[in-house]
Amino acid sequence: MTDLLTVENLTHIYSPGTPFEKKALSDVSFSIGESEMTAVIGQTGRGKSTLIQHLNGILKPTSGRVLIHGEDIRSDKRLLRAARFAVGLVFQYPEYQLFEETVLKDISFGPKNMGLSNEETERRALEAAQIVGLSEDDLSKSPFELSGGQKRRVAIAGILAMEPQLLVLDEPTAGLDPRGREQIIGYIKNYREKHRTSVIFVTHSMEDAAENAQRLIVLHRGSILMQGTPFEVFERAEELKSAGLGVPKVCEVISELRSRGINLKTAFTPEAAASVIKGARARD
Amino acid sequence: MxxxxxxxxxxxxxxxxxxxxRTKLCSLFIFIIALFMAKGPASYGLCVLFTAFAAILSQVKLKLILRSLRAIIFIVLFTAALNLLYTPGEEIFKVWIFTVTREGARIACAMAVRIILLVAQSSLLTFTTSPMSLTDGLETLLSPLKKIKVPVHEFAMMMTIALRFIPTLSDETNxxxxxxxxRGADLESGGxxxxxxxxxxxLxxxxxxxFRRADELATAMECRLYRGGEGRTRLHELKYGKVDAAGYAITVIVSAGVIVLARVFGL
Incomplete structure (x- = not known):
């Protein structure tokens, strides 16, 4: 079976042939399977946002291909439009894209563009609103009356309502307080469980990535430094550090304990670390 | 982006x-006066040489200068055609109702050269001067107008802010x-x-x-006690150097040469 999404040797150069030429991505390849949760990690300005805009065909690769179910999305116009709906892209600070008179209308914008019937549009919009925890009252308000966190949820609901096969989120929790972050991640997880959607989220928080993703892709200077399960990636802590990325705090605790002669397995979430340490104590 | x-x-x-x-702005102004007083092949030739000299000195690729001229090619051709056909004088040949005269041909050529040089020189100015330093230059050049209560600084500040926000807003638009x-918005098709x-x-x-940005900028300016131009000093003072002396000297000499050739010798 072909993978849901495959990226092959993707290279992107901004403004080629001018003094402003800048290589943002070079030779990036990876693939995403059905209902996988993948985190893309990297420092700011390292090509993460450029990468995700290729996934639904908004940017055109300088070279390389993006395939959905094995078909190149740039091979014809119909496929390119289909890619827009197959890959739901939530941009950074998505609250700045709201424009409609009411929250409900704004959430319905995407499904409407897909050419769905009014009933289906409404059904999806209501479901998406419910998933992100918006109340009935909120739906008839103007999106500009809402608080920042609520606006963010409306914007995410606008993409969820399109029921994409692959949901891509660019730093969905940027600028939110810890509670807001937890909520947003919770909504995404709920949605994913319900619809069996694959999710890619971009983050620079190692903790978020370690706790929520099954696979990690580490971008550094526009190319993939490493990819694999969190376990495989955080095993190579030294490499991550030399790329200026760091590892989750928990990993640091474990490696500090190891350097003091305690034999411990790698763990990258607080829960796993606790059980690893408990296990070691029981053993002694 | x-x-x-x-x-x-x-x-x-x-x-x-x-x-x-300031040197570039003044030089352009002086050159334009000379260009409009040019008359014969010799004086126009000198103008062309001067422009070519400036273009070489700027190290801007010829391709880019030609590209900026492409936008005005229609105006050049249209002006030339009108002058060619509607100037009365000594007839060269006649096709149907159109008469081409010797004077018409001369004026058409002169007009075409004039417009091309004008645009080429202005492009050189914008190719080599950042918008910020251009506003700085304008503000300093116009500062005598402050005496008659023209708010020169405020205008310059408005222009600077507008220019400063063009890339930001275009980024935002993108x-x-x-x-x-x-979200599936279709911007390319339909009537x-x-x-x-x-x-x-x-939109x-x-x-x-x-509006949000304007509000934030206003607050930030107020927090730093911005109160307009009075008594303000600059971070980058404009200073004339050797290159400016040379610039003025060459421009003035060439322009004087053009005017003398055209008006005294009629060339």
Whole structure:
């Protein structure tokens, strides 16, 4: 079976042939399977946002291909439009894209563009609103009356309502307080469980990535430094550090304990670390 | 998105880049006067030489200068054609109702050269001067007008802010456009009304964010006690250097040469 999404040797150069030429991505390849949760990690300005805009065909690769179910999305116009709906892209600070008179209308914008019937549009919009925890009252308000966190949820609901096969989120929790972050991640997880959607989220928080993703892709200077399960990636802590990325705090605790002669397995979430340490104590 | 070129400024280190913006503005002004007084092949030739000299000195690629001329090619041809056909004088040949005269041909050539040089020189100015230093230059040149209560500083500040926000807003427009495209907004197809309607999802968020930015900037300026131009000093003082002396000298000599050739000798 072909993978849901495959990226092959993707290279992107901004403004080629001018003094402003800048290589943002070079030779990036990876693939995403059905209902996988993948985190893309990297420092700011390292090509993460450029990468995700290729996934639904908004940017055109300088070279390389993006395939959905094995078909190149740039091979014809119909496929390119289909890619827009197959890959739901939530941009950074998505609250700045709201424009409609009411929250409900704004959430319905995407499904409407897909050419769905009014009933289906409404059904999806209501479901998406419910998933992100918006109340009935909120739906008839103007999106500009809402608080920042609520606006963010409306914007995410606008993409969820399109029921994409692959949901891509660019730093969905940027600028939110810890509670807001937890909520947003919770909504995404709920949605994913319900619809069996694959999710890619971009983050620079190692903790978020370690706790929520099954696979990690580490971008550094526009190319993939490493990819694999969190376990495989955080095993190579030294490499991550030399790329200026760091590892989750928990990993640091474990490696500090190891350097003091305690034999411990790698763990990258607080829960796993606790059980690893408990296990070691029981053993002694 | 880093692919936004503001105006057409190309960063560089040529003598023309290093020249004070005031020098460039004044020189352009002097040259334009000379250009409009030019008469015969000799004086126009000198103008062409001067422009070529400036172009070489600027180290701007010829291709880019030609590209900026491409925009005016229609105006040049149209002006030349009108002059060619409607100037009375000694007849060269006649096709149907159109008469081409010797005077017409001469004026048509002169007009074409004049417009091309005018645009080429102005392009050289914008190629080698960043918009910021251009406003700085204008502010300093116009500062005598403060005596008659013209708020020169305020105008310059407004222009600077406007210029400063062009890349920001165009960046923002790109982002919003991409975001709406990701939601399936169709911006490319349909008739005029459909296309205009398709702009609403882009314009509304753009306006909202412009107002937000204006508000934030105003607050930030007030926090730093900005109160207009009175008693303000600058971070980058404009200073004349050797390159400016040379610039003025060459421009004045060439322009004087053009005027003398044209008006005294009629060449």
């Amino acid at each position: 880093t692919n936004i070129t503001l105006g057409q400024y190309l960063p560089g280190t040529s003598p023309l880049h290093r020249m004070d913006p 982002k919003i456009t991409s975001a709406q495209k990701a 005029l009304i459909k296309r205009a309607k398709a702009l609403i999802p882009i 509304v968020p753009l306006f909202v964010s412009s």
